[in-house]
Amino acid sequence: KxxxxxxxxxxxxxxxxxxxxxxxxxxxxxRTGGEFTICDILVQSFPVPHDAVEPVGYAFHAGNRGLGFITDLGYPTKMLIERLREVHTLVIETNHDERLLQDDPHRPWPVKQRIMSRHGHLSNAAAASVIEQLLPGKIERVVLGHLSRDCNTPALATAAMRSQMARAGRADLEIFCALQNAISPRFHIGETLGGDFQPTFESALFNTAAL
Structure with missing residues (x-):
């Protein structure tokens, strides 16, 4: 419309x-792996391993702050880790608890194998390992997302991340869990170079110039 x-x-x-x-x-x-801008925001894309059509993750940079977004991936690639070293907040999938998935009576074994494969989804433990690879770095806040309704819980996902961060000496890391049935808190990531970007961003959204 x-x-x-x-x-x-x-x-x-x-x-x-x-x-x-x-x-x-x-x-x-x-182009996957390339960069583009939306007003004051620099968007970096990078490929992620998942059984979909050319899936990507993103790193958004405005001013001196960065936000990363990765869901639907089986494992972290070297390019993914390098692109995310400069972000301060990261939204990452913690799709499943490995034991709950293995014991799930509703999914056939081939589906479980797909989910746990290198082109499937990150478990709680695998996601925590990704964050550990970003240390030391600029990461300050982690938002856990894409949780399975029946093979994970917010408590399990959060506990796995907190435990791994405590062992890594980063118990100070902010950890939040995005829920499917509730709005998350509003996070202040940083300022753009031009200050408030909302008006120009809205203009960009409704600019109908096609590529």
Whole structure:
């Protein structure tokens, strides 16, 4: 209705067009592994290993602060770790508790194997290991997300992360869990070089120039 731009790589755009978005006119196609800007925000993309069409993670930088976002990945690549060393807040999936997944009576074994594979999802322990690889670094806050409804709990995910951070000497790290049925707290990441970016960001959203 509003021709809001869709930012994605070429293969994702093609897949979305095949699933009903063929009439959309405002595509912003980027190269996976490349960078682009939205107003004052520098967006870095990087490939992630997952069984989907050209999946990516993101690092957003504004001023001297950074936010990372990685969900749906089986393991951390070297490029992923390097791109995330400069972020201060990271949203990361803690998809499942390994024991709960293995004991789950509803999923067949092939599905469990897919979830636990290198192109599946991060467990609580695997996500904690990713954060440990970012130490020492600029990371100050971790937001846990993409939790399985029946193979994980916020308490298990948070406890696994806190335990690993305590062993790594970073018990001071802020840890939050994003819930599926509730709004998370509002996090202040930092300021952009130009101050309040919302008006220009809204203008960018409704600019209908297609790529």
């Amino acid at each position: 509003f021709a809001i731009p869709i930012y994605c790589n070429s293969q994702t755009a093609e897949a979305m067009r095949c699933f009903g978005l063929g009439e959309h006119k405002n595509w912003r196609i980027f």
